[in-house]
Amino acid sequence: MRQFTGVIPPVVTPRSADGSIDTHSLTRVTKHLLEGGVHGLFVLGSSAEVPYMTNDERELVVTTIAGVNAGQVPLIVGACEQTTNRVIEEGRKMVGLGADALVVTSPFYAIPNVQETDTHFRSIHAALDVPLFAYDVPVRTHFKLPLNLLIQLGRDQVIAGVKDSSGDDVSFRQLVLAARGIDNFSIFTGHEVVVDGALLGGADGVVPGLGNVDPAGYRRLFDAAADGDFVKAAAEQDRLADVFNIVYTPTPGRVSGGAAGLGAFKTALMLMGVIDTNIMSAPMLSLNDAETAAIRTILERNGLI
């Protein structure tokens, strides 16, 4: 048995026209996810635009989501800081605000090696009495967490799981296989369109940014896989892969790679009436009318509006 399994979307962060956090919309998106049947909430993830939030904003977001959730599902919270001691400070604060587990990357802006990364996770684990997820996101940290390091950290119960956004599906499969023999070591994929294959290979769950838009779809996908009905899971995945095309609607080059995907999720939620605006954190551009119209078309053909 594993403590963490299932669909755990990274909650997006709605903003008001003046750029401040829109807690009313954040409340609604949290309810939307809970009603969609998610198994947990990933708070302050990349999809939440966490690197763009001030410290006060981070606290407000965690507090708001924790209030809505009221203990219904586990809150897995990102402690997005540059290096070990900064992560420990941030993590301690998040646990105080209600985090049931923390998500931590390798050091960034820093130029670490494997040894330092090992020390990093062990030091954080020693300082904080809370389950720790290693977040493998080399597109942001520019450091791929090595398979052997993750397995050893899992065996030593330093980490309780991995959120894999590495895009390295070969390493992911080997990680899933290795995790089978380790208690309480959960492997989640962060890639929205290959969840059926990940679950077929034995993954424990998924952290889908697109899950903000269609949490119930991911729940159906997960349940079909759990039932061993992979043909049904693949059909659901194919539909979700079509919904995922919303992230390709921005004109190439107009908005950044970071803003395109997150902006699409927020725009879809706006069109669905869940949040009020699709405004992005500074300095990111929001999606424009043409991009919004293209997203509307995709949502309509998939029955989401």
Next chain:
Amino acid sequence: MRQFTGVIPPVVTPRSADGSIDTHSLTRVTKHLLEGGVHGLFVLGSSAEVPYMTNDERELVVTTIAGVNAGQVPLIVGACEQTTNRVIEEGRKMVGLGADALVVTSPFYAIPNVQETDTHFRSIHAALDVPLFAYDVPVRTHFKLPLNLLIQLGRDQVIAGVKDSSGDDVSFRQLVLAARGIDNFSIFTGHEVVVDGALLGGADGVVPGLGNVDPAGYRRLFDAAADGDFVKAAAEQDRLADVFNIVYTPTPGRVSGGAAGLGAFKTALMLMGVIDTNIMSAPMLSLNDAETAAIRTILERNGLI
């Protein structure tokens, strides 16, 4: 209906103690593959060490395999050259030697853009009357073939398929979905350990380097998926993922990344009695006794020797 589907391993190139091509061993490995039930043979691929072969050696390898195959399965042959006109010359020669289709990368050593890559494939298609596979292998070419380019080249019947070794599983899934609506556009994965998921997502086949070692295993995996029995396919895949651990046996840093995987395949075939030596093309090192012993253990626990 698609012209190319199934298991099409990239045939390794055995060498003798003096470094020359060992045609006797090459004959045996070709027979081993055909007896394993493969649907085609990929000749002069990266797994064949094609960049390390002289022109005479390339001809000898194609001729030898073509002779053993005698038309039993399609021969898909790599035309591994730096840019368009060199590929056309190489490809024309390979067609003359019996290639049923060609595999072509984007220009390398060159620094192309998307437009030039589009022209590249269209020019080769115009010059050579043979099905063309685009080989997406950014770890070698350092250029990811864009999804939209591949789809357009498929729709325009410039390419008959894609061999994807990009490691980008998200893009791969979108490619498979897009290919559904295009006649005679086959999508193959080159990643040995995620074939079950690729087939679940709708891929047409696999070009597994590890298929040299266990062609029958990949055939069983493919057949299970074709029957819709993905739980069986995943079990076969899990076993093959364990066999794939042979590529991790070399001491890190002793041999290059290129030599580790290919050296492991050749060492396994040597241990299985299919080829005589595990000698690599210059300047690559061959696996040593300790590494060979580690591979033997993996093969034994998987019943391959």
Next chain:
Amino acid sequence: MRQFTGVIPPVVTPRSADGSIDTHSLTRVTKHLLEGGVHGLFVLGSSAEVPYMTNDERELVVTTIAGVNAGQVPLIVGACEQTTNRVIEEGRKMVGLGADALVVTSPFYAIPNVQETDTHFRSIHAALDVPLFAYDVPVRTHFKLPLNLLIQLGRDQVIAGVKDSSGDDVSFRQLVLAARGIDNFSIFTGHEVVVDGALLGGADGVVPGLGNVDPAGYRRLFDAAADGDFVKAAAEQDRLADVFNIVYTPTPGRVSGGAAGLGAFKTALMLMGVIDTNIMSAPMLSLNDAETAAIRTILERNGLI
């Protein structure tokens, strides 16, 4: 006339055996730099291990250096945060602590594009009434600040200068040439061993990590170049290039790339009696006895101890 020119070393951060900031040693290294004739101090730079400091530590370091400096030379202080609004908060705090100018990178952990980076610098400039240096350090941010962006930001007086640690000497030369026509736009190189060439090309100064070890040497180099005696400047540079070999003494792979260079600077200062220990911020390893001995040899042959 330009506001900022000359030798402005990034002050290293000494730590005590218990890992805390050693303000006594920090005081001594600051005096050592001022006595060496530096034209300014770069505080909280990468060489200060800024990403590894907690917020309290950052304040302590700035306050300590500002106290020792007592207005003798300008303090250029790094505001090392992930994105725009976080930089503004950090920068405002640093100005309050005595910063005469701020050093700011492009967003990191974020995945920005050129447009967002432009907005980033303009927003920070609008929020804070202080000269701003753009810090081009793609080895950490993984984003090269484009030449045209820097020039436009300089022309618009959004930035007062550039600290270039990009390693792109072609772009650097074009930047220096373009800066000639812009008032109060200072171009500094961060590369310790090519300062003679940078000054020959027209650079305004240097931010040398190695300047912690030999500030007087860099001052002599700068003065020779200012006098037009480039043969003398090159001879001084050659000597400093030999001193720079201290960064290559760590066993490859034992310490990280980040820790090797900074650890060598701190070890040299320890051997010179300027600071008490060569202890690095967690999770970085400190240089060991063998590495320290190798550094001693290099310092001795260059007359630094």
Next chain:
Amino acid sequence: MRQFTGVIPPVVTPRSADGSIDTHSLTRVTKHLLEGGVHGLFVLGSSAEVPYMTNDERELVVTTIAGVNAGQVPLIVGACEQTTNRVIEEGRKMVGLGADALVVTSPFYAIPNVQETDTHFRSIHAALDVPLFAYDVPVRTHFKLPLNLLIQLGRDQVIAGVKDSSGDDVSFRQLVLAARGIDNFSIFTGHEVVVDGALLGGADGVVPGLGNVDPAGYRRLFDAAADGDFVKAAAEQDRLADVFNIVYTPTPGRVSGGAAGLGAFKTALMLMGVIDTNIMSAPMLSLNDAETAAIRTILERNGLI
């Protein structure tokens, strides 16, 4: 004393309207270079579009240049092939056609490590009795030749020099310093706009693509540096840096990075009446009328037309 020093431009390859090699124009550009006072000719370099040439074209180019040169200056010829044995075959052919030295990269399309690269150069040296230049061009090979490897190969007289297009000016300086103690080990920079600094640091010469356009300018720069007049050298370099702006005239994204620079050199030579067309090798686009007009402006303000 060193065998190779000075200005050794990589000769561009003019093509006729039908795409074939234009030997008349090639003859004229060769004479233009010799009249400009160059110390050698680099034949079949990247600037010659060597990866885009068929084998017959490569032979024609070498033969044509060798005929015009008639032994006046050394011919340093690129053997641009994927791996060791292919380089040996190509190199042997080039020596037969008149090469006085060969230029060789690390293996490409291959995925080598340091050990294989060492073996690569030693095997080529053993097979061919001709001075060998290591060509460090990671933007094409995606492998930076390590400083220590180059120094050891130089000490062992395996290589007679290095052509550095790595863009790593720190490593370049260390290489130049290390080369001082080694006989017949010449270090050339390939970067057109930092030649003054490279010569100040002790480099032996330059292989400037822009030298096709203004060979006499590079000769004056070299002579000034040889006389110790670096202020004069820097002034000449500044002028050449302005001429170098021709490579930035193509609309970003319209032509590839490879085609922009080489296309600019050919367009300039066309405007100067040295060659007949600015046609690029397939699949590269040639510069268009607007880009040509922009180049004309730059050439006019620098007195080159």
